[in-house]
Amino acid sequence: MRAQPGRSVTSKVLALLAVFTPASPALTLSELARRAGLPLSTVHRRVAELVEWGALERGDDGRYRIGLRLWEVGSLAPRGLALRELALPVMEDLYEVTHENVQLAVRQDLELVFIERIAGRYAVPVLTRVGGRFALHATGVGLVLLAHAPAEVQEQVLAAPLERYTDLTITDPRRLRGCLAEVRRVGYAVSDRQVTMDALSVAAPIRAPEGVLAAISLVVAHDRADPVALAPLVQAAGRVLSRALGASRRPPPARVPLPPDQRRQ
Amino acid sequence: MRAQPGRSVTSKVLALLAVFTPASPALTLSELARRAGLPLSTVHRRVAELVEWGALERGDDGRYRIGLRLWEVGSLAPRGLALRELALPVMEDLYEVTHENVQLAVRQDLELVFIERIAGRYAVPVLTRVGGRFALHATGVGLVLLAHAPAEVQEQVLAAPLERYTDLTITDPRRLRGCLAEVRRVGYAVSDRQVTMDALSVAAPIRAPEGVLAAISLVVAHDRADPVALAPLVQAAGRVLSRALGASRRPPPARVPLPPDQRRQ
DNA sequence: CGTCGAACTTCCGCTGGGTGAAAGTGCCGG
DNA sequence: CCGGCACTTTCACCCAGCGGAAGTTCGACG
Incomplete structure (x- = not known):
């Protein structure tokens, strides 16, 4: 032929x-x-x-x-609908309490995929779509997923140019590295106007025995946001789901062998 | 080879x-x-x-x-996620008002596929799953979809043995034919304990210019159900979605050329 | 109404991607 | 150490798939 x-x-x-x-x-x-x-x-x-x-x-x-x-x-994909079925009740609880946007995402290669979204009618509009993709380095869920991704994935993302969405988007690899370390340390991520100038998101990891499987976040208008107040809510939701997935109460040891500031490759 | x-x-x-x-x-x-x-x-x-x-x-x-x-x-399927995205707000409204199970389904060949489900925590348990299939002749959504299906599909379903789920399941083709005519006449379907002995469902069609595209239903405990009271609610939801899909206000002419009682083939 | 073009469908003879039995490998559990 | 199971790789054969080209359908335009 x-x-x-x-x-x-x-x-x-x-x-x-x-x-x-x-x-x-x-x-x-x-x-x-x-x-x-x-x-x-x-x-x-x-x-x-x-x-x-x-x-x-x-x-x-x-x-x-x-x-x-x-x-x-496609709906049989464990990381798709199965994860959604598990998370939806918890997401609805978060929505009941806050009436803000609730998002659920997993990492796929060097991007994230939104698995589910509850969009409040009166909440700040978000441009995400269920089944849609987005870069890892800007959103709350993205930072969580990236912070707990295998080291090689982090290196690949850090090596490529980091697209800028707003003036506050982190595009300097060194700053991003520090940010990821902070995310691992405190157990949640805050993205303040790094995607759009009106939105702020707070995200927490969802752990399975094998590691961080997904991330859950609240997206709120940046001017009525108090990240420190929202973080415990989101973290609690993440922990409920982690327990349901069989993760031990204590987070497993960090997936990145050395703290970022000691890695000078 | x-x-x-x-x-x-x-x-x-x-x-x-x-x-x-x-x-x-x-x-x-x-x-x-x-x-x-x-x-x-x-x-x-x-x-x-x-x-x-x-x-x-x-x-x-x-x-x-x-x-x-x-x-x-798979999430790009118009009859999958796209339909769900459209219907979800309306389904949530129905849930807010009733706190009962809300279901959305489309017909695929001779069965129905559940596209979305809102399961009330305190509502009667249902055995359906998003992405799951079910027979057309028993559930509320099934009766609606079958009643508005092309004549040849109806004939195929009526020709095959109709599985019995409870004592109230309609298994006689002649009775089913009459039931479908009634569904077309009144504009909604009631399935009273035809799938399980504790549940009753009320369903209405969702129309697009090409015909009935999907069906929406409420599933409630049969002993606290008033189908006549629920029907307008479900029908209103169906009509909102039909309008969103561009169907004319007046339902198009029936898809079945002759009323069932005149068809004596 | 005839012409044109775009989109789709069908045809046909050539060929390399796909085949599956069988051999090879790796990993238990006894 | 061995037998068994699950998975992986090999190899020579050959038909499913190929794609250029011809045929068909359909709507737009003059």
């Missing part, structure tokens, strides 16, 4: 799924082919099979969308 | 995803192979690619689980 070697059928199928994004959840066959970098006839064949199984659905407009069957399978 | 012809690579990949169920969300390689009916070496190769992409994840115990990446893609 003319196909460049090294492109497996499976990789093509996965590439077709990967071209769907929150910004483009419905695509025509040609768009699919173009974005996946595959010949039209190839896409036509693969997509037909995906539709038959239910991984994709074809709308009346001829566009393809992600199918309900794939949603069903 | 020795493989029986007609088994495409894509179908094998999808078969591997399909063996994950709510009852078995974590499987070893051998289990995957056995359940998918594929040779171990084949599964080994395909699974390696799925893990690399993030469709599956391998735990410390060596078992494979659905990966977060697949959850992310």
